Amino acid sequence: MKAEEKVFENIEQMLRLSPVACELLQKAVIEGDKSLLDEISRIERDGDDLRRETARIIYKGAFLPYLRSNILRMVEDVDDILNTIDKAGKYYRKIHNLDFLRSSLEIARILELNILLCKVMSKNFIEFFRNLEKLKEAAIVVRMLEKEADTLKHSVLELVTGLKLDFWDGLFTFNFIESIEEISDVVEDTMDTLQVVVLSL
Numbered sequence: 001m002k003a004e005e006k007v008f009e010n011i012e013q014m015l016r017l018s019p020v021a022c023e024l025l026q027k028a029v030i031e032g033d034k035s036l037l038d039e040i041s042r043i044e045r046d047g048d049d050l051r052r053e054t055a056r057i058i059y060k061g062a063f064l065p066y067l068r069s070n071i072l073r074m075v076e077d078v079d080d081i082l083n084t085i086d087k088a089g090k091y092y093r094k095i096h097n098l099d100f101l102r103s104s105l106e107i108a109r110i111l112e113l114n115i116l117l118c119k120v121m122s123k124n125f126i127e128f129f130r131n132l133e134k135l136k137e138a139a140i141v142v143r144m145l146e147k148e149a150d151t152l153k154h155s156v157l158e159l160v161t162g163l164k165l166d167f168w169d170g171l172f173t174f175n176f177i178e179s180i181e182e183i184s185d186v187v188e189d190t191m192d193t194l195q196v197v198v199l200s201l
Contacts, residue, residue: 003062007071010054012125014078017043018118021085022183026111028089032098037089044086051079070197077190081118084186088179094172100163101173106156110180113149117142117187121194129198142191146184153181 021043028036054075058068092101101107120138128135156177165173 003057003060007054007057007062007075008126008129010050010057011075011078012122014047014050014054014075014082015118015122015125017047018078018081018085018187019115019122021082022111022115022118025085025089025092025180026108026115028092029098029101029107029111032102034093037093040086040089044082047079047082051075067197067200070193070200074190074193074197077186077193080186081183081190084179084183085114088176088183091172091176091179095169095176097165097169097173100160101176104156104159106152106159107177107180110149110152110156110177110184113145113152114180114183114187117145117184120145121187121190125194128194129201132198135195135198139191139195142188146188149181149184153177 021040024036024040024043028034028040055072058072058075062068063071095101120141124134124138128138157174160170160173160177163170163173
């Protein structure tokens with residue numbers, strides 16, 4: 001296998017981890033089961049291993065020099081998706097009063113949007129390099145879903161201000177909501193970088 005092929009294979013593997021991690025986070029919130037968060041952290045570590053291996057391959061000479069910076073950026077962006085999912089899990093772990101998060105339709109929808117966004121990226125990654133039109137269509141979908149997640153975040157944060165939570169629960173609930181919306185932001189950033197890479201090849 002060529003070095004370039006191995007790079008793309010690793011990136012695809014990293015992307016395939018992201019919807020799995022999102023689904024675990026969704027299940028943890030719906031069921032109030034914090035034990036699932038350990039698996040999210042394991043997935044994040046697997047992603048780190050793939051990121052380091054991929055960076056080594058690129059530094060050893062994969063791709064022409066003018067392409068390397070954008071491909072490295074894409075690797076970092078994909079890793080950021082996994083890092084952000086894990087960060088959301090860490091905030092969730094610190095919350096004691098889970099009633100609002102488990103019952104909020106807005107939270108449920110943001111978690112669902114994140115799964116959809118990660119699946120758009122992971123299921124079509126290799127195809128995007130062969131079909132520019134499909135990439136353009138996916139980019140539009142990603143932007144629409146990210147915008148919906150952002151709108152929902154603002155709505156749910158308004159609701160949080162009316163809750164009777166102690167200081168720490170209020171802080172960690174706020175940070176959790178910010179971080180689950182941030183997942184959609186990072187996916188959008190990854191899509192932007194992917195478009196640059198595809199057009200550069």
